[in-house]
Amino acid sequence: MTDITVPTSSRAASAAGTTSSLYRAVWRWHFYAGLFALPFLIVLAVTGALYLFRDEIDGLIHADLKRVEAQATAQTAPSAMVAAALNAYPGTAAKYLPPASPDASAEVVVKTSAGSKLSVFVNPYDGRVLGDIPDKGTVIGIVRQIHSLAFFGPIANGLIEIAAGWAILLVATGIYLWWPRGQAGGVVTVRGTPKRRMWWRDVHAVTGLFAGFFILFLAVTGMPWSIVWGKYVNEWANGSNFGYPAGVRVAVPMSDEHLAHTGPTTWSLEQARMPESGLASAGGGPIGLDAAVAVFDRLGLAKGYAIALPGGPTGVYSGSVYPDDLSQQRVVHLDQYSGKPLIDMSFADYGPLGKGLEWGINVHMGQEYGLANQLVMLAVCAAIVLMSVSAGVMWWKRRPRGSFGVPPAPSDRRVLRGVVGILAVGGIVFPLVGASLLVMLALDTALTRRKA
Structure with a gap:
């Protein structure tokens, strides 16, 4: 057998070719990820930045409905409001929100005969009706629906899950493209002026370096709200001791109603089943809203809680509060006849998975660490917009006239298959992302064959 020695120069050329092919493959899929995700990321960043300051914005815009003059006199009974x-x-009362502070109004959610819901605001001192807003129709309520794309229907809402998955891909491929390869600048500094494409490239890369971790965090912690992945993970979390509060597993009659149907609740409790009230004892009847409010106050629910009213003879009074302080999260269901707590769940009752998810969601929403949390997330939102704009400018400056400007395919197709194989792992974890990956791969194959 004859030994064949490959010259050093040939091995170096082969290694350089492989590196070049890998870079091109990663760059190509970074481009595809940006092509799909950047429009959504801009919408998410702008609406997310607004939502960080939801209390301040809604409190200012809807001050005539949400704010009253604090008085020393006693407040009107909840049932009277x-x-x-x-x-x-006219309609059916579905929910009652006691005033969260002395200068706040009370809110009553009314289901009208037409089937719509209205949030009606009442002055708690004189019982005067201040006005109404469609349920979830505040400025920030609409912003939140746009943020999740729920405003545009369930199909559009599913695009958020895909965009989040591609955002993860953007960060991973972006870090590879940023990785220093002997260049003197563009690692943590910006070269040139805005007239040059290099300046925009460096702004994009350096901003991504510092914001990448936070973008990953927002993408991952936003996934629980997704229409497919979030739904199934939620059901799994609520079917194991790791997520579902142990307090639910008590010997009380349970209905087929879920907590999410009564109003806003924590993500990990959306699938929690509602208990049922027992039948009224002889000569007894419902305790009424006033007594239920007194029980919730005596139990120590934090200010700002909401009460879902019984929906029928076996319905319950459900008090829930989700303040900035995670330790004060709580859900209490009262038997509407005896006033006895059927279930009393707090953050301490959540399993490790539930606690971790709720912490991530709280930080995602900018409410876990006060103003500092809001400002950090605001900076990340601004970084996402800056990166999206700089990516667009870079593409515009680079693209050949009359061409879409897709980065060249790698000369070694095996490298491309390897990169796609790695991406497929994420597609298995996030099914909608995987489906979109297959579509993009088919389009890429067609584009490559057309140019061949």
């Missing part, structure tokens, strides 16, 4: 709301807006 609900009656006043129903007198002004």
